[in-house]
Amino acid sequence: MTVATDDGIRDDDAAAGDGQDDRRAVLLDSAKEPEFLDWLKRVRRKIHEYPELAFQEHETGRLIISELKSIGIDYSWPVAKTRIVASVGSAVEPWFGLRADMDALPIQEMVEWEHKSKNKRKMHACGHDVHRVQLIMSNPYSALHVAPELPTGTIGSRPGPMLAGSARFQVKIQGKSGDAAQPHTTTDPVLAASFSILALQQLVSRETNPLESRVIETQATVHRCTATVDFLEEKMRAYPATVNDESMYEHVKKSANLCLENLRY
Numbered sequence: 001m002t003v004a005t006d007d008g009i010r011d012d013d014a015a016a017g018d019g020q021d022d023r024r025a026v027l028l029d030s031a032k033e034p035e036f037l038d039w040l041k042r043v044r045r046k047i048h049e050y051p052e053l054a055f056q057e058h059e060t061g062r063l064i065i066s067e068l069k070s071i072g073i074d075y076s077w078p079v080a081k082t083r084i085v086a087s088v089g090s091a092v093e094p095w096f097g098l099r100a101d102m103d104a105l106p107i108q109e110m111v112e113w114e115h116k117s118k119n120k121r122k123m124h125a126c127g128h129d130v131h132r133v134q135l136i137m138s139n140p141y142s143a144l145h146v147a148p149e150l151p152t153g154t155i156g157s158r159p160g161p162m163l164a165g166s167a168r169f170q171v172k173i174q175g176k177s178g179d180a181a182q183p184h185t186t187t188d189p190v191l192a193a194s195f196s197i198l199a200l201q202q203l204v205s206r207e208t209n210p211l212e213s214r215v216i217e218t219q220a221t222v223h224r225c226t227a228t229v230d231f232l233e234e235k236m237r238a239y240p241a242t243v244n245d246e247s248m249y250e251h252v253k254k255s256a257n258l259c260l261e262n263l264r265y
């Protein structure tokens with residue numbers, strides 16, 4: 001097999017020394033077999049038809065387990081409520097961890113097609129059904145998310161900050177009630193809240209580069225009101241932003257170039 005790498009074109013047959021390239025060729029050939037593709041498509045469509053929200057993925061879990069059983073992979077289930085941990089290989093180091101999201105979103109699928117979601121107001125609108133199937137057929141990816149805006153056959157990545165983190169906070173703004181005809185004697189918390197929302201929105205959309213991570217600090221006092229901020233750290237743990245390690249980025253890039261033909265990276 002001839003592949004393009006960072007250093008130009010190289011011939012895999014000539015480079016094969018430890019049998020790794022042979023194994024890779026076998027893996028790639030089997031991945032392209034119509035039966036294998038049909039199987040993946042069938043599993044993905046089944047997951048798409050029966051989406052379940054986070055920590056409610058009981059049927060999804062059962063489906064994945066039956067597929068793992070059919071290919072002889074050991075697993076533990078349930079882990080952390082509805083998760084599955086499966087292991088492949090000899091258990092000798094080095095180990096490599098892969099994960100895929102299982103949850104769907106509370107969204108109604110509006111497109112009429114054969115495999116439309118059969119669960120009302122639930123849909124795999126974020127592509128997590130794809131992630132799960134990718135994990136079943138997993139290869140050298142460390143973490144990924146589908147991106148429909150990129151053309152097929154393209155992998156998008158960069159070293160450094162890549163995907164946003166997710167965190168929530170609750171703000172309680174307190175004002176002072178009074179007569180609508182005497183607004184100067186009241187402190188209107190609705191107005192203060194409106195100003196806060198606009199100000200926060202402008203910080204993100206107008207003051208920061210969308211590819212750079214930023215932290216928002218909230219004012220404690222707005223328009224004569226008092227405000228308290230709860231970052232909900234106990235109730236909802238924040239997810240940190242994905243920051244790609246430079247050397248892992250290069251490793252994935254090389255692996256992707258080797259594994260996928262006609263790849264744009």
Ligand SMILES: [Zn+2]
Nearest residue numbers: 126127128145
């Ligand atoms: Zn997602």
